[in-house]
Amino acid sequence: MKKTLSALALVTASALALGACSSGQASSPSATGSASASAAAQDITLWLAGGDTPDALRDYLKKTYKANTGGTLTIEEQAWGDLVTKLTTSLPDENNTPDVVEVGNTQSPTFTNVGAFSDISDLYGELGGDKLLQSFVEVGKVDGKNYTLPYYFGSRYMFYRKDIWKAAGVEVPTTLDAFNSAVKEITTKNPKKVKDFSGFFLGGQDWRNGISWIFANGGDLAKYDNGQWTSTLSDPNTIKGLTQLQGIYTDASKAPRTAKDQSPWLYINDSDVIKDDADDPDKVTGKTSLAAATIMAPGWAHWSIGDLKKVDGKETREWNSDTFGTFVLPGNDGTPAPVFAGGSNIGISAKSKNQEGSRELLKIIFSADYQKMLGENGLGPANSDYVSSLGDDEFAKALIESASNSKLTPAAPGWASVEASGKLEEFFSKVAEGGDVTALATEYDAIFTPLLNGK
């Protein structure tokens, strides 16, 4: 909390300085001449997805926008689950469209391909250019023009129980093969004798974590050739990854076949400290809820992992580095395995009447100060110059390392349809149930290819 406050103080001070110079900047490159004047008067709306952007950052954006342009910035938070519905209805409506919107990185291609966003190629250099996270820039591009740019990134790495790994006599792995066998070994040994114990907890429908095995074996979900997207589940490398994954599902993970990637951290915490006996407050009455030795989760999960502590009367989790540890999923070539990069992109609605004001807002978002603030709050900044702002603790290191080789889902126009169809979850859960991988891959390739091309 202190950190945030001091960051805020620093930021408000620099906001004034920034405001002074950027208003001079805005008028020079503009083609319309009266750009800064019209931007000054523009009241704009920014849609943020979910509660990921902390309040301090929102306040900073509002204040800075006011200082730079004189206009008012309204920030509206949209739930992730409703975002596509709202974008579908609002973005085409020039009277009601938000001006700047955050979209999930995997949702970006679908909307950029139908022309929902303004071309901001001319701003690309000024906003960070090649310093911006390229895999995210890619999903915002159509025909070489930039429509959306990265907003922040997250990445997934491993959280594990040091005590259990030790009790099972296995070392932290340095190759993917070593990881695969280590977690199976832990499951077999089950040192704490917990029912349905998972060496590695991986939900049957959890494709977002599961695709790491595909990527790590050089496979992919789809490829682009001669203007056509093709689903590549039956590509030999993909099959290899899927087969390894199936091994984990059958021998290492006891997670339900329908579990997705929601709150896996619940399974590596102990909760044997529950004391609810009214007469004897020290009597432990709760059973252990431990169910897994390893999970894969986005970095911020560390806030939910640890020992149960009472802080100011509220029960919270406190990280304990004696029991818990992190490592990055290793690949077999010595580099980290490519994992799924979470995060989002940001763009200007093509129908917005406030293009100038929106461009000013993007300049603020991609400014050094804001990029650093993202990092300080644990969100991977889009511009690689400021990645160091994430800090240098265990979690920041793991985030940066795992992100270094992270990968995105295909930038196909129909990718959002593939996700929304629920067929990916279905495919992964069938693999998890022990189905014939090759047959399943062929079957689902036939389903995904038409979806990918958006018909």
Add this chain to the structure above:
Amino acid sequence: MSVTAPDRPRQAAPASTRQPGRRKFSFGPYLLLVPAIVVLLVALGYPLVWQFVTSMQRYGLAQQFGKPPEFVGLANYVELFSDPQTWAVVGRSIAFCLVNALLTVLLGVLIALLMNAVGKVTRLILQVAMLLAWAMPVIASMTIWIWVFDWRRGIVNWALTQLGLDFTNHNWLENPLSFYFVATLVVVWMSVPFVAFSVFAGLTQISDEVMEAAALDGATASQRFFSIILPLIRPVLMIVTLLQVIWDLRVFAQIKMLQDAGAPTASTDLLGTYIYRLGVGSSDFAMASALSIFVLLLTIALSFFYVMHLMKEDQ
């Protein structure tokens, strides 16, 4: 439920005395209908027409963003009905709808009979419990039910395990059959209070003398139910059954939220969630429209007998 009221002669009489001959202006009734018709036309007329037109176009996200849609005639319908998935969803929906409507009405009637058969205090307790359940917002009650059936921390698994059955970590939503079991439980729980109250209201109108007389004549409880009670509450039953069929056929929020809680979507889709998946999910608004039109026709077909019967009683 007044809705069921077949017009009695007394009611028909004033109506017939109000023939145009007696009243100076005959547009009176039309004037009275104007507000309702206007609001229905504004709110549902345009969307209905839009849906009908869109169902015969190619209409996806690109069209939503301004690309002119192409007219394709009945191609969407052909594609829809040649997809086995559609028929699987239709079959499941009809089965789900019939089972749920039947269970709801059956339990509703039983609970109404129970309300009638117990003392004042017990009845009040039962009624308050029903009212509380009825008053729960769908989102709130779904959240609780999902919590109750949670595979790891749900109280259902805990209780079954305490009873000696090993239900630790049992996932209720994994298998479509047990998914529908949970969904049915939830939907029935939500809908029974409405039926119970409506039927109870009907039951209170049966005069005690009739029942006493029947009991004295040696009629058994079931004879009394089938020969006296049932005919008298039949109109109420008709309308609540019709409403349950309509509501259960397009059940959406409950299924959607259960799916979001972690269930295989494709094998648990019902018509409501399938339309949603086609429209919001795949941005195929033409197919979603075609399916909506089909659901409208299907509901009309399923309820046709009822509606005709209601109309006949209404004449």
Add this chain to the structure above:
Amino acid sequence: MTAATVPIRRRIRPARVVNTVIALLVALAWVFPVYWMLNSSLLPNTVLTSTTPRFLPLGGSLDNFAAIFREGSFWPALGMSVAITLTTVVVCLLFAFLAALAISRFRFRGRTAFVLAVLFIQMLPAEGLFIAQYKLMGSLNLLNSVIGVSILYIAAVVPFTIWMLRGFVAGVPVDLEEAAMVDGLSRTQAFFRITFPLLAPGLVASGVYAFLQAWNEFTVALVILQAQESQTLPLWLRTFVQASATRETDWGQVMAASTLVAVPVIVFFLFVQGRLTSGLVAGSVKG
């Protein structure tokens, strides 16, 4: 109601006892989820995520509620929900009453067609309508407004309300009204003095139906009320349920928020309960 208060006196007591036990068990089954919500709303998240359920909110607190109120978005959402629900209930009852008057007191050309159309129109599935509804409200400039959403809600509940009220209107003897007019009252006076009081239970019963529909609806609201300041309680509740990408769902707070959404309905129900039962009863007099 008199009929209800004098239920058939059974001479066989054991049957009565069995019935009472069953009734209490049924009541328990129906009320349990409601209790579970209340219980959970008083417990911290760390207790809720453990494997052993806690049946009593021992060591519980109002922290979850305090956190919600501190966050501050509850009151505006409550205001929006109340405004929309009241508009829907009042306007819907008025429109439905007029239509019910027309179809129960008059025989006219197109009557059957109207009744059929009203019955069938409520069978249209709502999940496919959202784009059209958005465009419609956008062109009328009614997005994010109480009126816009209310129009859609009224249209959704008015068909059933017409059906319900039709029976009540038909049940009021016209002779009574005419007698009053002979006594020197105007038609309007006769209506308000004689007919209206007899209709009150029916209006309450249909009002409850309209109230529940408007209060709980969220798919239409999601599309039409996109601005944050115009969200209704169900939308507000969703924000608690839907975990963001970087925050864990706080179940204790979700349950507390659910409780807050349910409380106004429960209060409203307990308030109208007497009238509701008599409304349903009066309705079925003619049934």
